[in-house]
Amino acid sequence: MAVASTNKVLPTGRVDTKTTYNILFILSICHLLNDTLQSVVPAMFPIFAKSMGLTFTQLGLIAFSMNIVSSVMQPAVGWYTDKRPIPFALPIGLTFSMIGILGLALAPSFEMILMCTIIIGLGSAIFHPEGSRVTHMAAGNRRGLAQSIYQVGGNSGQALAPIITALILVPLGQFGAIWFTLVAASAVILLLYIAKWYSQNLRVQSTFKKVITVPQTEKHSISKAIKLALLILILIVFARSWYGSAISNFYTFYTMESYGVTIAQSQIYIFVFLLFGAAGTFFGGPLADRFGRRKMIFLSLVGVAPLAIILPFVGPTLAFIVLGIIGFILLSSFSVTVVYAQELLPGKIGTMSGLIVGLAFGMGAIGSVALGVLIDAIGLTTTMVAVSFLPLLGLLTLLLPTDQQLKEWSQE
Template sequence: MDKALQNKSLVTPSDNQTTYRVLFIIAGCHLLNDSLQAVIPAMFPILERSMGLSFTQLGLIAFALNMVSSVMQPVVGTYTDKRPIPYALPIGLTSSMFGILGLALAPNFWFVLISVVFIGLGSAVFHPEGSRVVYLAAGDKRGLAQSIFQVGGNSGQALAPVITALILVPLGQKGALWFTLIAGLAVIFLTYIARWYKGQMELIARQKKNIVSKKPNIDIAKSIKIAIVLLVFIVFARSWYAAAISNFYAFYAIDTYQISIANSQIYIFIFLAMGAVGTFIGGPLADRFGRKNIILLSLIAVSPLSVLLPFVGSVFAMVLLAIIGIILMTSFSVTVVYAQELIPGKIGLMSGLIVGLAFGMGAIGAVALGVFIDLFGLSTTMIMASLLPLLGFLALLLPSDKRVQGWYN
């Protein structure tokens, strides 16, 4: 952590000015990247019928995608904190493009798993490096900048039910071939971003020569570790609950409300689309009212609504999913910014840890929830999952924004 204090005093060209052009392009690439990942859970009903997969196997597919991404993100972030690789961004999306191609042509369960590993690797490279680009372009509006970036990803995820209803239901598994074009478009945009990123890193490298390193206070280092552990539990609660809704609520709606696959996607779309709205407003709200306050509110306010959701009718369920999506996801970008400010010299590591952790927890949650559904049934599992947001009370123990800022002033 010595270099965390060192890099805190580092002045970059974007420290005072927000480079919106770069932010909107990288957010657009985030949308394209995450829409590729959205193809996988969107294909679950298709794969279940065409290959006769169990809920446990579907959970393992989600696990393969998200766990590869989550494990590799902090690894990539740690490496690029020391040796930034701007052109890793287009290279990562090329990996995802090959993964989507394999998924569209996969003849069996194991080929699907291999394909999603390639997609997971692409995502593992994109997220920490994309977050570094956002940090460089943010200026003094870090919450807003991270929200712009993350809302691109959440919008891409929200496309999953639309993808299912408009492309995968009529075209089947091979409909995923269309998304190789999306991957190719992302590679082109990311090549442009990589050039800008490279120029920024060259300027920073010249400035680093004049910075003197300091050792952090032992008590501060301990407090930082405790705060990171608390963030882990908070991300766990949010990710497992989001996994329950995004991966399995469609099946719950089909069984409970007796609707078609296409109509069940409306519920998922509402949750994910409103989640994108929540992600966008969360950053500016955190800039104004504090990171810790928004993290706390996002889970505590959702708790009574999540408990009520499994017991309401089909129409009111849509209303609740919209409200839950907005409130729950206000903390998505905020937890990333909060973690970056805990250790400001480790932008790639902290971005990779928090975003990767969200993917990883979602992966474990998908497998666990799939097993629970096979063992206990959909209704019981959804009721159990509804209690997860209660873990948000742990946010009360996080250090305040003012205290975190005081550590580095």
């Protein structure tokens, strides 16, 4: 099937790219399927803990092995494809994830689980930077909305983790993960279509390269300001990722210990957090387009801080409500931080996407290990109380350049 390009050259010599919603929605579905595969790994934590007797530290290492590979590789993949785009990297990445999931379903040991999660992490590292580049290509003038459509698919896939645990992995056990090879195969088929559209648009961009390329002027003072802004952005992603890791990976154990619920019942709490987080991701982009990216980043952390602090002390029913609100507010800045970073360095779309999204995975990976060790050392409740103060680091957002400053830098 032929895939039509939406790029048109105007009489002024400027390339007009309208928002290509069909590509964005298909890509969002693929992002959902990709991150569903990733979500199988933490979803299996209670299964591994019960069947193999793994410690919290070992569970943290499993998450670390997948996320750190994705974290390290994503900026590298983004940097390389900024220079040499690879349209078919998208289906190739999902193929790696499919192989990893198949191995995970059959893995007989802790070491084999680590190897399979590394393969899944590699597939994710290949998929995400190129997915973000296609999103930018299809966005037109609606960058915040486009990035939200793309990212909400991923966060929705992550939200499926507790449902996967309750409905599939609890009754079927580890081998139940083999059914997700069908999910991966479906994503590969859809991504072949996306790759064709991507390839055709790259040819259009190559034809009109002199028209659409924006020359970047290097200025020493601006370079220093950009480095400082990136450092602050990294600290913000650190706070969001570590807190999100604490909830996604270990809050299920907290509910079982504090509220006396079963594994299946505990997954509902995580589902509420991730489901409302996916909704927050979707609405965060359009709100940032209207009210400003820095404002959304600030509110997503500082606004959630009071609720995060009281969460360990509320009852089992109120916890659902608090978790839902926390998830919505906290993840409303997920897509916004990606767009903000891309606007810091407009000519490095893949690199910035790989850095910020990869950093989120990496920080989550380090957080999984550190939190697992901390829980083993000082206890689950004490750890959950301690991490509740992380969102206060959102105050650092006040040191970021304003949206207007970013526009002025890009015009110099």
